[in-house]
Amino acid sequence: MTTDMIDSSDVAVPDTPTSVYDAIYSRRTTHDMTDKEVPREVLERLLDTAIWAPNHRLTNPWRFFVLGKGSAARERVAELAWQVAYNKVTNPNPEQKQRSADDSKRRVLDAPALIYAYSVPGGDDETTQENYASVCCAVQNMALAAVAEGLVVDWSTGSVTKHPQLAEAFGAGDDWEMVGALFIGEPANEPASRRSATQSITSWLD
Template sequence: MDALEMLLQRRSIPRLAAPAPSGDVLENIIQAGLRAPDHGALTPWQFVICEGEGLTRLSTILADAAQTNGADEAAIEKARNAPLRAPMVVAVIARTRPHDKVPTIEQHISAGCATQAMQMAAVAQGFQGFWRTGAFAYHPAVREALSVEGDDQIVGFLYLGTPDCAPANAPKRDTSKFVTYL
């Protein structure tokens, strides 16, 4: 699949199995993230890779956050199982810093671009993934557990692994609904 076709056919694959990317493949995924647009060369990203025991720790962090919110047992269990939907989860954090020419929002967007680049690098190498954010990305206990402070944000959790289902067809969208010209 060439690069344009990959972008035009991009779909999240919600069911992922082992193996997760590793070795040179994982290094390529990380390097793709590090090539995201980066005004001012601030490198406003951090990637926290969770696999094996790291997935178990993330599972506990999310379950504890759900419990702190007063969730019922079903919601706590759902939070506990969320990271286990893939053999690897990469928490992508926008690590911002004050800059007179690069507003915080640009740094957050840059981290989002890094996430997309990492997902596409995984697909290009035969793996798949999906990007989730959700309420836990903003939960104080989750932020604290991942050392997210101040204007820093968790921009998403990138789930990666081997596809365990066929992707749905990507719908062709009517560009006239999204594009105007000046």
């Protein structure tokens, strides 16, 4: 696939008071978002940051599908999410299965913004693995940029993302690898988080 090239010197960097460190330590994953719309130009800014992720060999492996709220594409994915969730629930209670399926469908329909990210394969296993890693880095770029925009990115790899009908609906290649669904919106709260201290997972070798 041939892509237009952008020189780093031509990028218009958004003016924001949020530092890289602010974004890293403030980034959270939450399902709880407000109903506030995310303008297209904001989504475009997030996507613009994605392509500057580390990318060995400059393979440009990322492919994104943006599902507009209220779009036919969003409706199709929501119906698929309902079916996948309904079939996945092991509880034989039909009301429980219905409730879980309805929740999954509602999550897709109600998300202020929804983007699906794929990684295309390389010419060999090593390049394919590197491509996937690059797209993961691209998603992190978007998540950090979202903090500067007052938004949150909920990165999901649930069952529906792996369903073959999803790729068919998007026109994605059979050999593309799903990296995740990105639910994007204004957080309704700011949850606290914890991580293991770096001292417990780092070895300094002399």
